Amino acid sequence: MKKFIRDNPTIAFGLGLPLLLVAVFLAISGIPVLLVAPPQYEVLYATHYNFYNNAHNAIQIAVVGDRVQVSYVGNTQPYQTPRLWRFDPKTGAVKEIALPLPAGLAPNSGRPVEAEKTPSVTPIDVPDLAELKVDSSSLAPDGYTFRSGADSYRGNVFDGLFFGSSRYRVQAELVKDGRSIRLPNTDGAHYGNAVRFVGWVLP
Structure with missing residues (x-):
């Protein structure tokens, strides 16, 4: 795997970027859940x-x-x-x-x-x-x-x-x-x- 990435950096970047974006968006969307208290009123x-x-x-x-x-x-x-x-x-x-x-x-x-x-x-x-x-x-x-x-x-x-x-x-x-x-x-x-x-x- 390391050899493939080293020999094909463009392909590796193209495959890894979408996964990185997904991880970043998931992390950002989860911040309010951790910082904002849940609703208390029916x-x-x-x-x-x-x-x-x-x-x-x-x-x-x-x-x-x-x-x-x-x-x-x-x-x-x-x-x-x-x-x-x-x-x-x-x-x-x-x-x-x-x-x-x-x-x-x-x-x-x-x-x-x-x-x-x-x-x-x-x-x-x-x-x-x-x-x-x-x-x-x-x-x-x-x-x-x-x-x-x-x-x-x-x-x-x-x-x-x-x-x-x-x-x-x-x-x-x-x-x-x-x-x-x-x-x-x-x-x-x-x-x-x-x-x-x-x-x-x-x-």
């Missing part, structure tokens, strides 16, 4: 929260004060419903919080209908949210932020060379000073409003 977020949830006949999720309030706007069944998740970054566990629809909703014909001038709003009781105190600030008390949609694209030369562009592999994450924690069940969300941050769960 986070609530909703998936499948697309444009249907900004109109009538949709579940609405909002934080009022320090409580999560869920309501239904309209009187017919929705095209689709969001899914609400509670993620614990300390353990990596994620739990889905069921969002029941109000009783008595009329069937959805699938055809566009004229919106109600004053749509009905029905509060939804969600037991798993009743005792939670939530901070809806964009910055968690421990300094982490929630990032999703197009903002979560962090393409670099390393990704482009070895894995292809990650522009369309969007996944929501918690980020702080270069460290990122990917959130379960958010991959494949290509639109910025498909994953919606709700808030940080306070002790």
